[in-house]
Amino acid sequence: MPGDEGLLDRVVDWLPKTLVFKRVASWTLVPLWARLTPVKPLPGGPHLSFQHGDNVQCMMNLIMPLKVKSPIGRAEAALAIAQNKDAIFAGLNNVGTVHFARFVIVGDNICMFSVYDGDFTNYIRDFIATIGSVFNAVVELVEGGDDVIPCEENVEAFIQWVHERDLYQVPDTATDFLRDQEALNGEGAVSGNDDLTLLPRKLVLQLRANANVSLGSGYRAYPGFSVAQVRKQLGLGW
Amino acid sequence: MVDASVAKRLVQAIIDNLPEPVPGKRPVHTIGIGVKGEFVASDVARTYCIAEHFKGQPVPVSVRFSNGLGGLEQHDGWSDVRGMATRFHLPDGRGTDLIATTLGEFFVRNVEDFFEFADVAKLEKYERRAWWRKLGDLLQLKVPPRNPYPNETVSVDAGALRYANRHRFAQLGIFQVSLIGAPVSYARASYHAVHTFWVTGSDGARRPVRFSWQPVAGVRNTDPKAVPRDKYLFEELKNRLRRWPARFMLMMTIGEAGDALDDPTKPWPGTRIRVVMGTLTLIKVAEDQEADGERISFNPCRLVPGIEVSADPILEARLGAYEVSREMRGGCPFRWR
Amino acid sequence: MFDLADLQGNILRGYTKKPHVRYLILEVADPIAARRWLAASVSGRSDGVPQITTGNWGANRPDTCFNIGLTYEGLRALGTPSASLEMFPNEFVEGMTARAWKLGDVGPSAPENWPAPFNEPKRIHLIATIYAENVEQLDEIQERALTDGRALRLLAIREGCSFPDDVVHFGYRDNITQPRFEGVHDPERYPDKQPRAPLGTVLLGHPTNLEGLKWRVPLPAALGHNGTFNAFRVLEQDVAGFEKYLDRAASDLLEHPQVEELLPHGAEEKIGKGLSRRAALREIVAANLCGRWRDGTPLALSADAPDPKADLTDFDYVGESRCPYGAHIRRCNPRGGQIVQRVANNSRRLVRRGVPYGPAYDPAKPGDRDEPKRGLLGNFIGASLGAQFEAMSCDWLNLGLQDPRITGSNDPIAGANDAGTSWFDLPLKSGGSIRLRGLPQFVRTRGGAYTFLPSLSAIRFLGSPTI
Numbered sequence A: 001m002p003g004d005e006g007l008l009d010r011v012v013d014w015l016p017k018t019l020v021f022k023r024v025a026s027w028t029l030v031p032l033w034a035r036l037t038p039v040k041p042l043p044g045g046p047h048l049s050f051q052h053g054d055n056v057q058c059m060m061n062l063i064m065p066l067k068v069k070s071p072i073g074r075a076e077a078a079l080a081i082a083q084n085k086d087a088i089f090a091g092l093n094n095v096g097t098v099h100f101a102r103f104v105i106v107g108d109n110i111c112m113f114s115v116y117d118g119d120f121t122n123y124i125r126d127f128i129a130t131i132g133s134v135f136n137a138v139v140e141l142v143e144g145g146d147d148v149i150p151c152e153e154n155v156e157a158f159i160q161w162v163h164e165r166d167l168y169q170v171p172d173t174a175t176d177f178l179r180d181q182e183a184l185n186g187e188g189a190v191s192g193n194d195d196l197t198l199l200p201r202k203l204v205l206q207l208r209a210n211a212n213v214s215l216g217s218g219y220r221a222y223p224g225f226s227v228a229q230v231r232k233q234l235g236l237g238w
Numbered sequence B: 001m002v003d004a005s006v007a008k009r010l011v012q013a014i015i016d017n018l019p020e021p022v023p024g025k026r027p028v029h030t031i032g033i034g035v036k037g038e039f040v041a042s043d044v045a046r047t048y049c050i051a052e053h054f055k056g057q058p059v060p061v062s063v064r065f066s067n068g069l070g071g072l073e074q075h076d077g078w079s080d081v082r083g084m085a086t087r088f089h090l091p092d093g094r095g096t097d098l099i100a101t102t103l104g105e106f107f108v109r110n111v112e113d114f115f116e117f118a119d120v121a122k123l124e125k126y127e128r129r130a131w132w133r134k135l136g137d138l139l140q141l142k143v144p145p146r147n148p149y150p151n152e153t154v155s156v157d158a159g160a161l162r163y164a165n166r167h168r169f170a171q172l173g174i175f176q177v178s179l180i181g182a183p184v185s186y187a188r189a190s191y192h193a194v195h196t197f198w199v200t201g202s203d204g205a206r207r208p209v210r211f212s213w214q215p216v217a218g219v220r221n222t223d224p225k226a227v228p229r230d231k232y233l234f235e236e237l238k239n240r241l242r243r244w245p246a247r248f249m250l251m252m253t254i255g256e257a258g259d260a261l262d263d264p265t266k267p268w269p270g271t272r273i274r275v276v277m278g279t280l281t282l283i284k285v286a287e288d289q290e291a292d293g294e295r296i297s298f299n300p301c302r303l304v305p306g307i308e309v310s311a312d313p314i315l316e317a318r319l320g321a322y323e324v325s326r327e328m329r330g331g332c333p334f335r336w337r
Numbered sequence C: 001m002f003d004l005a006d007l008q009g010n011i012l013r014g015y016t017k018k019p020h021v022r023y024l025i026l027e028v029a030d031p032i033a034a035r036r037w038l039a040a041s042v043s044g045r046s047d048g049v050p051q052i053t054t055g056n057w058g059a060n061r062p063d064t065c066f067n068i069g070l071t072y073e074g075l076r077a078l079g080t081p082s083a084s085l086e087m088f089p090n091e092f093v094e095g096m097t098a099r100a101w102k103l104g105d106v107g108p109s110a111p112e113n114w115p116a117p118f119n120e121p122k123r124i125h126l127i128a129t130i131y132a133e134n135v136e137q138l139d140e141i142q143e144r145a146l147t148d149g150r151a152l153r154l155l156a157i158r159e160g161c162s163f164p165d166d167v168v169h170f171g172y173r174d175n176i177t178q179p180r181f182e183g184v185h186d187p188e189r190y191p192d193k194q195p196r197a198p199l200g201t202v203l204l205g206h207p208t209n210l211e212g213l214k215w216r217v218p219l220p221a222a223l224g225h226n227g228t229f230n231a232f233r234v235l236e237q238d239v240a241g242f243e244k245y246l247d248r249a250a251s252d253l254l255e256h257p258q259v260e261e262l263l264p265h266g267a268e269e270k271i272g273k274g275l276s277r278r279a280a281l282r283e284i285v286a287a288n289l290c291g292r293w294r295d296g297t298p299l300a301l302s303a304d305a306p307d308p309k310a311d312l313t314d315f316d317y318v319g320e321s322r323c324p325y326g327a328h329i330r331r332c333n334p335r336g337g338q339i340v341q342r343v344a345n346n347s348r349r350l351v352r353r354g355v356p357y358g359p360a361y362d363p364a365k366p367g368d369r370d371e372p373k374r375g376l377l378g379n380f381i382g383a384s385l386g387a388q389f390e391a392m393s394c395d396w397l398n399l400g401l402q403d404p405r406i407t408g409s410n411d412p413i414a415g416a417n418d419a420g421t422s423w424f425d426l427p428l429k430s431g432g433s434i435r436l437r438g439l440p441q442f443v444r445t446r447g448g449a450y451t452f453l454p455s456l457s458a459i460r461f462l463g464s465p466t467i
Helices: A007-017 A019-027 A029-036 A071-082 A085-095 A120-139 A155-165 A174-184 A196-209 A227-233 B004-016 B111-120 B131-139 B157-166 B168-178 B233-243 B289-294 B313-329 C031-041 C072-077 C090-094 C096-103 C135-146 C239-254 C277-290 C328-332 C385-398 C456-463
Strands: A058-065 A098-106 A109-116 A168-170 A213-215 B032-041 B059-067 B082-089 B095-101 B197-200 B206-215 B246-254 B274-285 B307-309 C020-028 C065-070 C126-132 C152-161 C228-237 C351-357 C375-382 C423-427 C433-437 C443-453
Touching: A007 A019, A007 B131, A019 A029, A029 A196, A058 A120, A058 A155, A071 A085, A071 A098, A071 A120, A085 A098, A085 A120, A098 A227, A109 A120, A120 A155, A120 C385, A174 A196, A174 B168, A196 B157, A196 B168, B004 B111, B004 B313, B032 B082, B032 B233, B032 B289, B059 B233, B059 B274, B059 B289, B095 B206, B111 B157, B111 B168, B111 B313, B157 B168, B233 B246, B233 B274, B307 B313, C020 C072, C020 C135, C031 C456, C065 C072, C072 C443, C090 C096, C090 C385, C090 C443, C096 C385, C096 C443, C126 C135, C135 C152, C152 C351, C152 C375, C228 C385, C239 C277, C239 C433, C277 C328, C277 C423, C328 C385, C375 C385, C375 C443
Parallel strands: A168 A213
Antiparallel strands: A058 A109, A098 A109, B032 B059, B032 B274, B059 B082, B082 B095, B197 B206, B197 B307, B206 B246, B246 B274, C020 C126, C020 C152, C065 C126, C065 C443, C228 C375, C228 C443, C351 C375, C423 C433
């Protein structure tokens, strides 16, 4: 009887939890479905929004593969940051909209994660203006970076280059992820025949197209406030 | 106000979808437990809301935790929405309520939606999916529907999914219900009041807000892979409170222009300003469960000056529906301030 | 030095003696004919297609002025080579409607609600502007511009007319300050506390205000060099709503415990002859929302009352300026005042050319349901739409990022306000402030387009039979 809990039933319940199934599915089912139902990579950066809370404490998550994939390449990146400590602080203070910025080496990638206020292009442009040399020193070490440096002379291209490397921010709610995909495909806002059970596949295929993503839009302890508001309230000047 | 006949129809639609009606009891959230405690507002609460219970003096409260399921069967371990209804007993003898559940967003926007939902999401026979269909799901990179719990023969899951596929606004709420699980304790879940309210601050500013209770002990669900137990939540709460009080923080999120103010299906993003409004300390399970739990008739619209309802049609409908339900079971009437 | 004759005249000149302005919103009908039309517009012949007015008038002031802007779709429709098209900046390529969320074009201002022709932005290819002293001249130039029906198809017109004394719909004197440029304007002639702007603020191919930064110039140089960009905006103004709000704010203030500090008893007369206390408070609110009294006096120079002797432009927001941080003119251009993004001081300046449309509001008949439509046809010109117009709009006008005291509020006059959440702080002499709330949206966007204002060389380049 199909409804009973038989051996086959238990096997099928157990199967998706096994590593073997996940591996085999990754080699076979995932590419198959990617062919049958192609998925476009969703664009990176914060979701477009006019609302105030969404325009402070925005995240930038860059993962940039180093040209030299060895301890030497990684050391070069480490040095590039260390040598520019003064410039980075000067930029931070003068641009005034960055909550924090972190440089991290993961594998043979140099990652730059930051939380900033306001519009992304203004943020990058202001930094080009104050500490473009730091960008140049880092991006020089990165695959594809040569085309956009010196950043001062390639402002538009540089900003675009950074934007293209900014990770997709998977929304906090699963259904917003579906809405992102629909918007990218130009599908209308209303529908009468969705299939919610396809959500897992859509997520798998998006993560195939977009291997590195940010999960959620960030969890904030004091959302809604800019750097300057925090500094002012704490009596630190701004 | 939604007229009385609509309120009656709403309650009837809920009752009609129960496995068996339970006269004299709440049609849904039937199984619950009353707890006594105290709420102390934070030092900033009064600047945002001038309501009596946010002034800072300790306010006695009665809380009723509940399982969402309708009917007398108790299945604590099933994946289900849990309720946390709170009555603040104000110094002047009045009361005000805050009704919250573990569901962050509702699945219908208004009364018409609800009737359609009730029509589509009827109790249906719920069976274990055949192995070969589950295999088919896996091959399509889908997750097969969960197996029924022991003794579970009917469910609204399939109907709710059909409804969600038809209406995008319902998808978040229904998706969340499907993953909601069972808390290890009533004191270890977050509860959301879902609707938008307007609060008035000490400077006269009115702000649209949403409230959530967050457990100080943290959120924890049972292992979904383990066999669910039917009865543990009451005992757990009694034992917990005998040892140590349980606390919740009351968080208030402030909406912005452009946020959904009258649509409980739409979430507000985590980027909105969030204010700590106070701490609730649960002291003991009420000795007289009848008086301090079952007989309290909560109403999400029982408010005091300083808090007002928004234009959320579901919130408006709940005012009447809770009253109709209260009348049917002979509970204490709604008292206007 | 560069040749003023290579620039379109409206970039550096306001044509202030020509009150009538008409915008022809055009679609390229046939690329070859349209290119011929462009060539004719710079041919020097005075009979056919109107001649583009340049920045160098020579000895004779022209009777009418004629200028053009091209959208990205327009450049494409003309057959501009893709190698050149690819060099235009993203915001221009995407067009104004795609940037709505940056510009505050949301809700009632959203492009989905724009009327024709702005509901079909891809069909808007060329916007021609005619400035003239009278409507007959406008008609004549329009006719000459459209004689060759094969070249351009007229989608719509928008027309405005300046009011006397540069007053605009909300009742303020406008058109006061424009950036003055290095190498163009004589600093002695134009007293202005703001530094003269580098030419790259308004022309491609010249140094910008951000040290060492250059905007990309689309190649060939003949196409991009000395060109600039324009944000053309149709901004509907709710004057009745504005006046009603002033009434309400004045009534609220009359009840306010600190109103004496805002307006000492007996000081009403200074605000305006014969004003009641309530009427004087209305004017104080109006002045603070804008940063100027209605006669143009900047609050930075005279915060207590309008002062006809005060200079209209020679001020800065340094020290104890009593211009509110959130006032419209301070938000749009914080000049040298303290702002969060220090590096951005003076970097987002714009050349503004605006003309009112619709009849002036008659306060004798307020609140009529069928108020005629009125507003502003605005042009916001700068060499980088992204670094100037958009940067100003999203960070300063809408978010208020430049000063923590206004962050989270919109521009009180031009912002996408929501009466439920909006606020504005009226500063008091003591250093405190009174918070006004409930400002509704006074300005709604009803259309617009990003255009490229090509140089004369570029028009010749685009007008050649084979680009």
